[in-house]
Amino acid sequence: MSTTSSATRPGRKGPGGLARLGPLPWIGPATLLIVLVVLWPVYEMVRTSFLKISSSGFVRGSAGTDKYKQLFEDPALPSVVVSTVMWTLVVVTTTMVISLALAQLFNQRFPGRRVTRWALIAPWAASLVMTAIGFKWMLNQTSGVLNTVMKDLGLIDGPKDWLGDPSTAWPWMMFVAVFVSLPFTTYTLLAGLQTIPTEVYEAAKVDGTNTWQTYLRITLPLLRPALLVGMVINLINVFNSFPIIWSMTRGGPDSDTATTTVFMYQLKNADIGQSAAMSVVNFALVVVMVVLFLKAARWNQEENR
Known part of the structure; x- marks a missing residue:
């Protein structure tokens, strides 16, 4: 009997077929999906921002950086950026504080806990547009429930246009x-x-x-990964929020209740190239914002120890 292992016999071929590709057959579809759904639209967005495009969608040639110059010279842009920052900070901070309190409550045992947990899912299960339109009708100046109730209680003298005034539209x-x-x-x-x-x-x-002391020294530090996940996802979602604002005010009057995302959509009707430029700026702002937040939060602090 030969003592030579079959693995060392001459002429033995290595793994073939799919084995040579390693994990590629498994990650390939996901990678292709990312390229088609994420990278290709980003490329088209950047490319469009350097083109002259007519209102009917025909390309009229290269615009160079003119669309970016027009965008940054737009008098409405500074106020829109400030409004976006305030919108993001207020909504994310308020959401995190209230959610932390609710999470602490739902982590305790009390009668009806299961029902209240189910009830909390309702706002999430409903469409954002449907929820926003529901509140829009509630705040309607002529037939809204809020005006009717407040007038009956003597809190206001007459109907108030809650969504027509930026000072009241933003809080709502x-x-x-x-x-x-x-x-x-x-x-x-x-x-x-x-x-x-x-x-x-x-x-x-x-x-x-x-x-x-237990809450500060134990609960919050151990809750840090969940806090970071919630914070980052909320930052991205709120910064890019479109359905709520568009459904309730369409960013008006003018752009007084618009964020950069809504402003980008408003520009589409006037200049597609400038709207694409605003999209690129918006995309860059999101990336920078998330990177700075993760750096400030020291995401990799625990891994480096």
Whole structure:
């Protein structure tokens, strides 16, 4: 009997067929989908921002950087950017604070907890457009429920145009944005709370720490991954939010209640190339915002230790 292993016999061929491709057959479809759905539209968006395009959609040649110059010279852009920053900060911060409180509540045992958890899903399950339009009709100047109730209670003298005035339209749109953002964020933080071992709290109790010290030194640090996930996703979603604002005010009057995303859509009717330029700026702002946030939050701090 030969003692030579079959693996060392001369002429033995290595793995062939799909084995040579490694994980490519598995990640290939996902990679192709990313290229078609993400990278190709981004390329087309950037390319369009350097073209002259008529209102009917015909390309009239290269525009160079003219569309960007026109965009940055637009007198409405500074106020739109400021409004976008305020919109994002207020909605995300309010959502995170309320969601953290709700997650703490739902993590406790109390009668009816299951029902209240189910009820919280309702704003998330409903369409954003449907929710926004529902609030829009509630705030309607002539037939809205809010005006009727407040007038009957003597709180206002006459019907008020809540969405026609930016000073009242912004708070109401922020309220709706927080309302629809709470379910996802709350369940994300609740999942994080439920991964914290009870032994950690028992050890803290033995050490004599009070409730507030336990929350600051144990709960919040261990909840950090869930907080970061909720924060990043909310930053992206709120910054790019379009259905709520467009359904309630269409960014008007003029662009007084528009964010950069809504402003981009408003520009589409006047100049497609300038709208594409605004899209590129918007995309860059999102990337920079998320990168700066992750750096400030020291996402990789735990991995580097």
